[in-house]
Amino acid sequence: MKNLNLKYCLVALGCATIFGLFLKENFSVIFFIAFVCLIMVNLIKEKSIPLQKSSKIIIALMIIYFLLGVIGVIINPESKKNYxxxxxxxxxxxxxxYAFQQLRNNNILFLRCFVLxxxxxxxxxxxxxxxxxxSNQSFFVIKGGREYYRFLYTRYTNPNYFNHIYLSLYSFLSAMLIHEFKLTTNRLQWITLSYIFIHLVMISSRAMIISILFGSLIYLFIISIIKKKYLKYxxxxxxxIASLFSITYLFKNTLLFNRYSQVFEWYGKRDDILKRNYSINNRIKIYILGSSAIEESSGGIQGTGIAEEKIKTIYSKKFKDEFPFKTKTYNTHNQFINNYIDWGYAGIIILSLLLILIIKQAIEKHNYTLVYFWICFTILLMMECILYRQRxxxxxxxxxxxIANSPKNNILNPK
Structure with a gap:
């Protein structure tokens, strides 16, 4: 009965996690807390298996991560308590x-619910x-004086439903889980993988696409060192990559590639880039402001959730006359910068240790597809504050x- 209850909990958690993209985040958190409460009841009623030592280290770091937030709120009354x-x-x-360890043989059920x-x-x-x-008899939609492909825009940029960055992250993860754990037959696997990767391109989250491109390069470089036969790949x-850059440059003025092509203008037309107020231009400005915030920081704990206000203040004081900056949010768009502004060196160290440990565990279990995912995820954190939202x-x-409770997988082990 114990395992049956936990099994149903995993199914509910898998469904709530993915469909949380459609729900308000508060509803997703309610599902999450309800899941935790069921686990607590199960712990009280039944004898539990002690957690593994490696899991205890990761859990300790996660609790420290939370405690940094607590200390920040105590130190700085202006901290965001909702954060x-x-x-x-x-x-x-x-x-x-505990739940994933108790039901280690049934974790595949969670994965299937998530992917499905x-x-x-x-x-x-x-x-x-x-x-x-x-219904609109049009392939395009015009917003803010700019033209977008309706097929893409109306699905992936509606803030009332979900954020396209999280949608692309979840989709990329689903592809990696399908490949790593062989969730379907070979033929169906390639169909689903193709379907997901086509959508990753259509979602057009620059941060996710850039993470995949550079993550692939780092991953191939590492396995080429392990085994020389991978050098050809x-x-x-x-x-x-060189071909993609060439195509982007040749078609830089088209609707499809102009989201990426501005990188070619950075050295020759830097001032023009800073004058624009499109998304990509504002991202560059945010990084300039974030670098300035790092220079001003003492490296200690300053508060919790204060990074946005800090960025806004720095812009008003130091950069207001240098470039225009119209934005609804002063999100740092970099988890490491965000953590440093809030919690200094401690925020960077704890986050880095967590990422290193999970990659280390995935390597030890030969889950090389997930090693690749976590490399891409680490790069993504340099462009998005993924750990700023509940989802x-x-x-x-x-x-x-x-990952801590997944079995070893030797299929992708580069011998």
């Missing part, structure tokens, strides 16, 4: 690790987009528990 509540999954991590939910979500968005195009990939934090904690 501290978002960090609660780190505090509840022992119960998540992701595929259903993407299918729904496809139907929605097609209906939208037919590294050179093939370098050729593909990112929940996914982070759940994935840690999953």
């Amino acid at each position: 501290l509540t978002r960090l609660l999954p780190f505090l509840f991590s022992p119960f998540i690790f 939910g992701n595929l259903l979500l993407l299918s729904f968005l496809d139907i929605w987009a097609i209906f939208d195009m037919i 590294l050179f093939i990939y370098l050729f593909l 990112g934090i929940m996914l982070f904690v759940i994935l840690f528990a999953l």
Whole structure:
């Protein structure tokens, strides 16, 4: 009965995690807390298996991550207390690790629920987009004086439903889980992988695409060092990357590639880039402001959730006359910068240790596809504050528990 209850809990958690992209984050957190409460009841009623030593180290770091938030709130009264509540999954991590350890042989059930939910979500968005195009009899939509492909825009940029960055992250993770754990037959696997990667391109989250490109380069470089036979794949990939850059440059003024092509203007037209107020231009400005905030920081704990206000203040004081900056949010768009502004060196160290440990565990278990995912995820954190929202934090904690209790997989071991 104990395992049956936990099994149902895992199914509910898998569904709630993926469909949380459609729900308000508060609803997702309610599902998460309810799951934790069920685990607590199970712990009281039944004898539990002691957690592994490696899991205890990770859990300790997660709790420290939460405590940094607590200390920040105590030190700085202007801290965002709602940001501290978002960090609660780190505090509840022992119960998540317990659940995945108790049901280690059934964790595949969670993965299937997560992946199936992701595929259903993407299918729904496809139907929605097609209906939208037919009803409006147009392939394009104009917003803010700019033209977008309606098929892409109406699905992936509606803030009332989900954020396209998280949607692309979840979809990329689903692809990695399908490949790593062989969730389907070979033929169906390649169909689903192709379907997901086509959508990754269509979602067009620059941060996710850049993370995949550079993550692939780092991963191929590492396995080429381990085994020389992979060098040919590294050179093939370098050729593909060079081709992509060439295509982007040649078609830099087209609607499809202008989101990426501004990188070519950085050295020759830097002032022009800083004058614009498009998303990519504002991202560059944020990094300039973030670098200035780092220079002003003492490296100690300054507060919790104060990074946005710090960025806003620095812009008003030092850069207001240098370039225009119209934005709804002063999000740092870099988890490491965000942590440093809030918690100084401690924030950087704890986050880095967590990332290093999970990659180390995945390598030890020969889960090389997941090693690749975590490399890409680490790069993504340099462009997005994934651990600033509840859905990112929940996914982070759940994935840690999953990897810590996943079986060894020798299929991708480069011998």
